[in-house]
Structure formats: C-alpha cells, structure tokens
Amino acid sequence: MRRFLSLFMQDLVVVSRNALMWVVVGALVVIIMVVLFLIPADYDLEDTYYFYDASKTGYLEEEARRDGLEDEFILGSLEELEEAVQADPGSIGIYFSDSGERPQITILHYGTISEQNLNLIAAALEEPLRPYYDLETGDGYRVEYLRPFSAPVPQNQNAVPPLLAFEVIVLGFLMAAVLLFQEKADGVNRAYRVTPGGTSPYILAKGAVFSLIGLFYGLLMIMPTVGVSLNYPALILALILGCFLYTCLGLVVAAFFNNISEWLFVGIALLMVNMTPIISYGWPSFSPAWITYIPSYPIIFGLREILFPTGRDLTSLYIYLAAAAILSYLLCHLVVHFKLMREGR
Amino acid sequence: MIEVKNLYHDYTGKGKYAVMDVSFQIDEGEIFGFLGPSGAGKSTVQNIMTGLLKLQRGEVLYGGKKVSEIRRAFFNHIGVSFEHPNLYSKLSGLENLRYYAGLFDVPTRPPLELLELVDLREAANRKVAAYSKGMKQRLVFARALINNPGILFLDEPTASLDPVTAAKVKNIILQKRSEGATVFLTTHNMYTAEEICDRVAFLDEGSIVAMDSPRALKLKYGEQSVRVEYYENGNVKSKLYFLAREEDRRALQEIIDSKEVQTLHSQEASLEQIFIRLTGRELSA
Structure with missing residues (x-):
C-alpha cells in the first residue's frame, strides 16, 4: 500500500505540473460556457411543412388546422406553395388535390427524400384522411416505444453525456501517454x-490518478450544466470505471511508442474511432454491430441514463465496464511488463 | 559474495559480443573497480548484474543464488547509481528521493539527510530540470543510498563532479564500505579507482585483461616511466616512455637529442599507464 500511495502521489504531482493540465482546465471552462450559453436549451430539429389543399372538401386543411398548424404554413395556391418551398429549400411542400374518388398528394422538395421519409410522410397524411375517403384500413404501421417515457432533456444538457465520454473519460488515454x-x-x-516496485502498482497508481482527475473533471462539468441533484453513486462508479478502462488502454498503446510524435497518428486515429458512437447518440437508429463494440458506445448511453433517468436498469452497464476494466488491466499488465519493465531483457 | 562466471552478452544476436567470458568475484565489504574506456562493456556487465539486461550466457550469483532466480525483494538490498542521471525532471530533488523511498519495503534514510550528504540541501525544493549535470549526478548517487543497500552499483559516480565534490562522494563510498557494504564501481577514472578500490579489473573490448589490487597490479606491471614535454612545430607535446623498454629508451634519447625539451619527470606507473601498456588504449578514450 505504501508503494502504491508513493507512486500515486508522485504521478499526481508530475501530472499536475504538466502544461496539459492547464489545457484541461481551460477546456472545462469553455465546455461549461458552451453548454450553458451557446447551445440553446431547445431548438427545432423538425422539417418545415407548407400545405396547399386544392380539394373542394378541404379535409387536409381542416385536419392541419385542428392539429394546430399556424396560418403561415397553410397557403392559398400552388404558386404560393412553390414560392414558399423555393424560399426555404429545406422545407417540404404538400400539395393536396381531390380529383376523383381518391385523394392525390404531391410533394415539392428541393433535393431528394429517402424512401423511409416518404413512407413516413404518406403514413402521416393518410391517417387523418382515412375517415373521409374509402381508404383501406389496416395495420400499415404502429408505433412501439422501446423504453419508458421520460421528461424531455434540454438540448444543451443532452450534450453533456458525449462530452463526458469523449472529453473526460478519454482524458486517461491521452494523459497516460x-x-x-x-x-x-x-x-x-x-x-x-x-526497486521492488513491480508492474501492478505502476499501472494501478496511474489508473487511480486519472480516475481521480476524471472524476473531479466530470463532476465539475456536470454540476454547473446539469445540476447537483444527481445519482452520485451511479455517476461516480461509471466515471471511475470508464477512466480506469481508458487509462489502461492508453498505456497499452503508448507503450509501443517512444514519444508523442510517434504516437500521435495512431493515438488520434484511435480517439477518432472511439468517437464514432456519437453518431448513434445523435441518430439512435444508426447502431451497426461494430459500433456497439466500441467501449464508448455503452458508456455514452449509460451516462445519459444516469444523468437523465428513464428507469432503465444500469446493471448491464456496470458489468460491462467492470469486465472491460479488468480485461484492459490484464492486457496493460502484459504490455507494460514486457515492453517497459523488461526492456532490454 | 558476488560471483560472475563466464559472462557473455551479444546485443546484435550475430555473435558480436559486447562482453566476452567475463569472470570475477567480489567479497562482502569490498570495493571492486571495473575499469575500462567508454564502450568496453562495463555498463553492460553492471546491467546484467542488476537484472536490467537479460543474462544470455554465464552466471551471476549473489551468495550462491542465481540472478535469474532472484525475486523483487532482492532490490530492497541493492542501490544503483546510473551513469546518465535518470530523474523526474518535473519533481524537486526532495520529491524525487521521497517518492523513491516509498518503493522499498525496508527502512529508508531521510531524504533531507541524504541531500545534505551530497551538498544538495539548499536545492532540495528546486525542480530537477533546473539542476546542473553535476547536481543530477549527486542526486542519483544519493538516491542509490536511500534504502541503506548492502550492495552498491555505482556507474561513473564522480563523472561531471568538481574535485571537492568528487572527494566527498569517494568518502561516502569508503564510509559505506566501512559499514559493511559491497561496492561495484564502474569507471574510466583511474584516480578514483586507485584511491578507493580494493581490487580492480581492467576491461577492454568486452574482456578482462587484468585483475588485482591496484598495488599488486603496479608491482606486477608497473615500470618506471618518464614523461617528457617538448616543443615541436611551435606546439608543446607530451609523451610517456617506459624505461624498461629498449625502444622507449631509444625514442626518449632521440627526443632529448633532437627537440627542445621543456620538462622531464620520472614517475611511478599509474593504473592508466598499466592499462595503456596492457591494451594499447587510453582509459579516457
């Protein structure tokens, strides 16, 4: 224990005197400012839809108004519709006519719309029109919620889990190197x-140092942005296990290089690969199997659940993190022992 | 007792040995000097003995126990001073010693006491990055003493030191011997070896060419010599001639007859001269 504490204190002092620590402190301040003041709590990510109902019945316009659509989006002619879509190229124009027994819908858009989105638009328009026309009924689609409903998360706070995963937790990967x-x-x-030091205290001390730094860094980031009412045991455990895991991985990679210049290309490439789960975080439907194997994938979603609980069980997250931390430690022990502790042997 | 038997080491793996058939033994409480020019294989032998290099061929025994069988606890009883100072540059001298002391399972010496011993007390809280080469060398030496080692491996401990500090370091080494420590001293400084070593071994191109006490070596190989300084082409030149050698006597006579001699000193052979005689090379080369 004395040996571990000595190494722990030594590493802590050495790291605290590294210029990179000032970069970390600066990044923390910038992140807090960005989350609090630059990212709005709410912003509209929906597409803008303009409607022109040319039918005699005006069923679609009626339904749209009933649905709370404002007047500015309900236009009086096809020309107006075309002008509106031309003025706002990201928008979608819905032209509805009723020339016979069946209603006809024309979509105006600059660019392409994926088949999935077309189906979604068609489904959304068919449903309110179904009572007015002799449309086939059936279970064309249904909505299933895979997780319980929860209070909507403000957009700025929604940015905190990725920041924790890709800024705080990976700190050990970079700083260990x-x-x-x-x-x-x-x-x-x-x-x-x-000395009688050995490999284990050497790794554990570094893991402990970066877990501690990551923990403080994380808490200092979360408290001003998300608030102080948190599930602390869950958060602390996730941060410590995550930081330890990435510190071990950082040592594994760095042990094969002699200096930061040699390491840079591989190190940055790995960090970029590690960041790919952010795509799944933004677009949850994008989650191919390979992306789920990246350690940051379960971490990012686990952190979101911890910060903004929906009732999901976190046991699997902790089992994963503990297993990954143990495996990475064993791998790290092997690499550090043979690459560093037996260099020249 | 430390025994080194038929040690070989090949860095290249192509049969080009840096150390060849080196054998010696060091008694408890003895200062054993390992002399040789840079690249002779001195540090290689020390690194094998301390476990930093793999033992490829031969044997290293501590009290009859093979170095390959030695476990971590062994390091509680040795101290190693490296030729190239290896210290945490971002830590102070005091912090370097304090954290290093924490690695041992045996009682350690107070860091400030050691800093005092090597005249670094005033620089105790200064970062090592700001130390001079000599200060770093002294700190590395002090670090080797922190666990009160019974065996000391000292690689060029007086390199980069001024004569006063070097004398102080030599006194500390002698003090350690009087306390019963065994010292393996690697150096190319013949004066240091001559002053403090009980026995020395000359290492040249990986092999031991002579080994005995400095006095015995002088008796065995030492010859009366004459150092002559003379003018030649406007420069002062210096040469050493061994009087027992016919060709040296002739050459000296020729210098006296043909050159403008400045000084002429007869002297007892030094370890360096013996080394030159045995190997044809200078120790400082």
Whole structure:
C-alpha cells in the first residue's frame, strides 16, 4: 500500500505540473460556457411543412388546422406553395388535390427524400384522411416505444453525456501517454526497475490518478450544466470505471511508442474511432454491430441514463465496464511488463 | 559474495559480443573497480548484474543464488547509481528521493539527510530540470543510498563532479564500505579507482585483461616511466616512455637529442599507464 500511495502521489504531482493540465482546465471552462450559453436549451430539429389543399372538401386543411398548424404554413395556391418551398429549400411542400374518388398528394422538395421519409410522410397524411375517403384500413404501421417515457432533456444538457465520454473519460488515454513519454524522456523507468516496485502498482497508481482527475473533471462539468441533484453513486462508479478502462488502454498503446510524435497518428486515429458512437447518440437508429463494440458506445448511453433517468436498469452497464476494466488491466499488465519493465531483457 | 562466471552478452544476436567470458568475484565489504574506456562493456556487465539486461550466457550469483532466480525483494538490498542521471525532471530533488523511498519495503534514510550528504540541501525544493549535470549526478548517487543497500552499483559516480565534490562522494563510498557494504564501481577514472578500490579489473573490448589490487597490479606491471614535454612545430607535446623498454629508451634519447625539451619527470606507473601498456588504449578514450 505504501508503494502504491508513493507512486500515486508522485504521478499526481508530475501530472499536475504538466502544461496539459492547464489545457484541461481551460477546456472545462469553455465546455461549461458552451453548454450553458451557446447551445440553446431547445431548438427545432423538425422539417418545415407548407400545405396547399386544392380539394373542394378541404379535409387536409381542416385536419392541419385542428392539429394546430399556424396560418403561415397553410397557403392559398400552388404558386404560393412553390414560392414558399423555393424560399426555404429545406422545407417540404404538400400539395393536396381531390380529383376523383381518391385523394392525390404531391410533394415539392428541393433535393431528394429517402424512401423511409416518404413512407413516413404518406403514413402521416393518410391517417387523418382515412375517415373521409374509402381508404383501406389496416395495420400499415404502429408505433412501439422501446423504453419508458421520460421528461424531455434540454438540448444543451443532452450534450453533456458525449462530452463526458469523449472529453473526460478519454482524458486517461491521452494523459497516460503523455506521462509515459515524460518518463521515457527522463529515463526513470530504469531506476524504477531496480526497486521492488513491480508492474501492478505502476499501472494501478496511474489508473487511480486519472480516475481521480476524471472524476473531479466530470463532476465539475456536470454540476454547473446539469445540476447537483444527481445519482452520485451511479455517476461516480461509471466515471471511475470508464477512466480506469481508458487509462489502461492508453498505456497499452503508448507503450509501443517512444514519444508523442510517434504516437500521435495512431493515438488520434484511435480517439477518432472511439468517437464514432456519437453518431448513434445523435441518430439512435444508426447502431451497426461494430459500433456497439466500441467501449464508448455503452458508456455514452449509460451516462445519459444516469444523468437523465428513464428507469432503465444500469446493471448491464456496470458489468460491462467492470469486465472491460479488468480485461484492459490484464492486457496493460502484459504490455507494460514486457515492453517497459523488461526492456532490454 | 558476488560471483560472475563466464559472462557473455551479444546485443546484435550475430555473435558480436559486447562482453566476452567475463569472470570475477567480489567479497562482502569490498570495493571492486571495473575499469575500462567508454564502450568496453562495463555498463553492460553492471546491467546484467542488476537484472536490467537479460543474462544470455554465464552466471551471476549473489551468495550462491542465481540472478535469474532472484525475486523483487532482492532490490530492497541493492542501490544503483546510473551513469546518465535518470530523474523526474518535473519533481524537486526532495520529491524525487521521497517518492523513491516509498518503493522499498525496508527502512529508508531521510531524504533531507541524504541531500545534505551530497551538498544538495539548499536545492532540495528546486525542480530537477533546473539542476546542473553535476547536481543530477549527486542526486542519483544519493538516491542509490536511500534504502541503506548492502550492495552498491555505482556507474561513473564522480563523472561531471568538481574535485571537492568528487572527494566527498569517494568518502561516502569508503564510509559505506566501512559499514559493511559491497561496492561495484564502474569507471574510466583511474584516480578514483586507485584511491578507493580494493581490487580492480581492467576491461577492454568486452574482456578482462587484468585483475588485482591496484598495488599488486603496479608491482606486477608497473615500470618506471618518464614523461617528457617538448616543443615541436611551435606546439608543446607530451609523451610517456617506459624505461624498461629498449625502444622507449631509444625514442626518449632521440627526443632529448633532437627537440627542445621543456620538462622531464620520472614517475611511478599509474593504473592508466598499466592499462595503456596492457591494451594499447587510453582509459579516457
């Protein structure tokens, strides 16, 4: 224990004197400012729809008004509809006519609309018109909610889980490499190798240092942005396990390089791959199997559940994190032992 | 007792040995000097003995126990001072010693006491990055003493030190011997070796060419010599001639007859001269 504490204090002091720590502090301030003041709490991500109902019955216009659509989106002629869509290229124009027994809908849009979106628009328009026309009824679609309903999360706070996953938790990956290269430059590993120190305290001390820094960094980021009413045990456990996991992975990668310049290309490439689950976070329907194997995938969704609970069980997240942390530690032990502690042997 | 038997080491794996058939033994409480020019294989032998390098061929025994069988606890009893100072540059001298002390399972010496010992007390709280090379060398030496080691491996401990500080370091080494420590001293400084070593081994191109006490070596190989300084082409040149050698005597006579001699000193052979005689190379090369 004495050995671990000594290494822990040593690493903590060395890291605290690294210029990168000031970058981290600066990043923390910028992140808090961006979340609080630059990202609005709510913004409309919906497409803009303009309607022109040319039918004699005016059923669609009636339904649209009933649905609360404002007057400015309900237009009086096809020309007006075309002008509106031309003025706002991102919008979609719905031209409805009733030339016979069956209603006819024409969609005006600059660019292409995916088949899925076309089907969704068709389904959304058919449903209110069904009582007026002899449309086939049936279970063309149904909506199923895979998780319980929860209060909507403000958009700015919704940015906090990815920031925690890709800024706070990966800090250990980056800083462990920086610390390792500093040690290589100073040549201190040779001095360590002629002590009873050993590989385990060496790794555990670094893991503990970056878990502690990550924990404080994370809490300092969350409290001003999300608030202080949090599930602290769940959050602390996730942050510590996540930081430890990435510190071990950082040591595994850095052990194969001699300095930050050599490491840079591979290190940054891995960090970029690690960030790909952010796509799934923004568009949950995009979750191919390979992306779910990236450790940040369960972490990012787990952190969202911890910060904005919907009632999902977090046991699987902790089992995953604990197993991944243990595996990465074992791998790290193997690599550090043979690459650093037995260098030249 | 430390025994090194038929040690070989090949960095290239192509049969080009950096160390070849090196054998010696060091008694408890002895200062054993390993002398040789840079690249002779001194540090390689020390690194094998401390476990930093893999033992490829031969044997290293501590009290009869093979170095390959030695476990981590062994490091509680040795101290290693490296030739190239390897310290945390972002930590102060005091912090370097304090955290290093925490790695041992045995009682350690107070860091400030050690800093005092090597005249670094005033620089205790200064970052090592701001230390001079000599200060770093002294700190590395002090670090080697932190766990009160019974065996000390010192690689060029007086390099980069001024004569006063070097003398202080030598006294500390002698003090350690008087306390019963065994010292393996690697150096190319013949004066240091001559002053403090009980026995020395000359290493040249990976092999031991002679080994004995400095006095015995002088008796065995030492010859009366004459150092002559003379003018040649406007420059002062210096040469050493061994009087027992016919060709040296002839050459000296030729210098006296043909050159403008500035000084002429007869002297007892030094370890360096013996090394030159045995290997044809200078220690400082």
